[in-house]
Amino acid sequence: MTVYPAGMFPATFIGGAGGIWTIDRMTAVAGEPLPVADRLEIREGIVTVSGGVWRLAGVAGHTRYAERAEKTQLDALSPPLGRPEATRAALIPIRKSAGWWTLPQDERRAIFEERSRHIADSLPFAPRIARRLYHARDLGQPFDFLTWFEFAPEDERAFDDLVAMLRAREEWSYVDREVDLRLSR
Amino acid sequence: MTVYPAGMFPATFIGGAGGIWTIDRMTAVAGEPLPVADRLEIREGIVTVSGGVWRLAGVAGHTRYAERAEKTQLDALSPPLGRPEATRAALIPIRKSAGWWTLPQDERRAIFEERSRHIADSLPFAPRIARRLYHARDLGQPFDFLTWFEFAPEDERAFDDLVAMLRAREEWSYVDREVDLRLSR
Numbered sequence: 164m165t166v167y168p169a170g171m172f173p174a175t176f177i178g179g180a181g182g183i184w185t186i187d188r189m190t191a192v193a194g195e196p197l198p199v200a201d202r203l204e205i206r207e208g209i210v211t212v213s214g215g216v217w218r219l220a221g222v223a224g225h226t227r228y229a230e231r232a233e234k235t236q237l238d239a240l241s242p243p244l245g246r247p248e249a250t251r252a253a254l255i256p257i258r259k260s261a262g263w264w265t266l267p268q269d270e271r272r273a274i275f276e277e278r279s280r281h282i283a284d285s286l287p288f289a290p291r292i293a294r295r296l297y298h299a300r301d302l303g304q305p306f307d308f309l310t311w312f313e314f315a316p317e318d319e320r321a322f323d324d325l326v327a328m329l330r331a332r333e334e335w336s337y338v339d340r341e342v343d344l345r346l347s348r
Numbered sequence: 349m350t351v352y353p354a355g356m357f358p359a360t361f362i363g364g365a366g367g368i369w370t371i372d373r374m375t376a377v378a379g380e381p382l383p384v385a386d387r388l389e390i391r392e393g394i395v396t397v398s399g400g401v402w403r404l405a406g407v408a409g410h411t412r413y414a415e416r417a418e419k420t421q422l423d424a425l426s427p428p429l430g431r432p433e434a435t436r437a438a439l440i441p442i443r444k445s446a447g448w449w450t451l452p453q454d455e456r457r458a459i460f461e462e463r464s465r466h467i468a469d470s471l472p473f474a475p476r477i478a479r480r481l482y483h484a485r486d487l488g489q490p491f492d493f494l495t496w497f498e499f500a501p502e503d504e505r506a507f508d509d510l511v512a513m514l515r516a517r518e519e520w521s522y523v524d525r526e527v528d529l530r531l532s533r
Contacts, residue, residue, distance in 0.1 A: 165488030170446060173488060209488065222486045227412075230454035261355060269415035272453075301407045301486040303350030303358060303394065 165209055172223040174297060176254060176309060177204040179215030184252060184346040192330070194258070194340030203254065203346055205311075209302070219256055221297025221309040228275050233282045240289035249293060249313035252346040253322065256299075256306035263337035264300075279332035288325045291318040306340065350394055357408040359482060361439060361494060362389040364400030369437060369531040377515070379443070379525030388439065388531055390496075394487070404441055406482025406494040413460050418467045425474035434478060434498035437531040438507065441484075441491035448522035449485075464517035473510045476503040491525065501532075 167173050178186065178197060182204025189196060200216040209220045226234055242249075263271065275281050293313040300307040314322050326343070329335060352358050363371065363382060367389025374381060385401040394405045411419055427434075448456065460466050478498040485492040499507050511528070514520060 166490070167488045168446065170449060171485075171488075222488070224486065225449040226452050229452050231452045234452045261353065264355060264410040267411050267414050267416045267419045268457075298486055300356075301409065301483055303352045303356075303407070305351070 167222065170224065172295065172297075173207070173209050173220070174223070174311075175206045175208065175210035175213070175218060175220040176311075177206060177210070177213050177215040178202075178217040179204065179213075181214070183348050185348065187345050187347055189345075190343040192341035192343050193338055194342075197256075197342050197344075203344070219299065219306060219309055220302055220304060221299035221306075222302070223295050223297050227298075228272050229282060233276075236286060237282065237289060240286060242290065242293045244293050244295060244311075244313055246293060246313065246315075248315045250348050251314050251316050251319055251322075252348070253310075253312040253326075254344040254346065255310045255312070255326070256340075256342050257308045257310070257338055258306045258340040259308075259337045260339045274334050274337070279329075279334035281329065281332070281334055284328060285325060288321055291315070291321055292325065352407065355409065357480065357482075358392070358394050358405070359408070360391045360393065360395035360398070360403060360405040361496075362391060362395070362398050362400040363387075363402040363404075364389065364398075366399070368533050370533065372530050372532055374530075375528040377526035377528050378523055379527075382441075382527050382529075388529070404484065404491060404494055405487055405489060406484035406491075407487070408480050408482050412483075413457050414467060418461075421471060422467065422474060425471060427475065427478045429478045429480060429496075429498055431478060431498065431500075433500045435533050436499050436501050436504055436507075437533070438495075438497040438511075439529040439531065440495045440497070440511070441525075441527050442493045442495070442523055443491045443525040444493075444522045445524045459519050459522070464514075464519035466514065466517070466519060469513060470510060473506055476500070476506055477510065 178200030182202045184203040186203055198216045295311045297309040299309055363385030367387045369388040371385055371388055383401045480496045482494040484494055
């Protein structure tokens with residue numbers, strides 16, 4: 164029943180005792196935290212049964228807001244996942260409010276980019292921070308998005324600056340649950 | 349694991365021997381048809397096990413392309429599902445090509461509305477035809493969208509005109525699989 168075409172990347176993040184990533188800390192930025200787990204395993208596909216303390220699934224796929232010029236810039240600047248030097252990672256699950264989702268596309272786009280400059284102001288960080296955005300809302304998950312980031316230890320400060328910047332913008336007033344997990348391998 | 353908030357409508361369409369809708373005919377407009385079934389059952393939620401000959405799931409939720417003015421007009425004109433006189437229905441599962449999904453948001457929007465006038469030219473039909481669009485792509489389904497329509501028998505000709513109009517537009521050049529099921533109760 165679940166067969167994803169090329170260009171889509173379904174994944175399940177499993178917090179528990181297994182996996183190559185150690186969960187170094189968890190911060191509940193907004194709303195409920197996740198249960199405490201020691202390690203993170205990332206499995207390809209939507210896994211509905213597993214061990215572990217928690218399990219979050221999402222699907223990376225087409226862009227929802229980025230326009231042609233933005234996508235071209237982002238694609239050119241973004242490193243791939245799995246760089247050997249990227250031994251630090253972050254998993255940031257986010258849920259946006261009902262108020263966000265009832266807005267039409269043009270108003271969500273205006274908040275996201277014209278007013279919060281989500282893409283434009285993230286671009287300077289892009290070369291150092293590999294990133295994949297998983298969509299989870301249509302899957303009936305407890306979060307709407309799971310974003311996975313990978314970076315070298317010396318770029319953790321820059322990553323902190325990036326998330327602090329985004330959290331201070333208008334877009335983030337629609338975020339009603341956010342957990343920030345930091346990891347190392 | 350699957351808990352949908354208010355404003356989202358997950359549903360599973362099951363083609364088989366049960367359900368209040370009789371499948372009167374099926375047309376494979378593009379690509380493979382579905383297996384032949386006599387009746388259609390619509391279940392709330394994402395059902396992963398069932399009897400039946402085929403099963404298609406999707407989730408209705410937030411708008412992907414409609415802007416404020418369009419959404420306001422559509423909402424004002426659109427009748428609810430379940431009108432007693434709406435004893436005819438159509439279920440039209442559609443898949444769009446990889447070429448569509450690699451386009452950025454602004455180019456998909458331009459094809460969808462500025463060039464194909466999907467919303468603007470559908471508006472005159474809206475009062476007679478109740479409609480709910482289910483998104484299925486993130487669910488790993490064989491179709492990207494399932495659109496469910498309900499109308500009175502005397503409006504079937506108008507419905508035929510509506511789908512013929514949309515199929516003749518540029519947007520539809522990106523449709524690589526489409527099945528048109530017509531039903532009655």
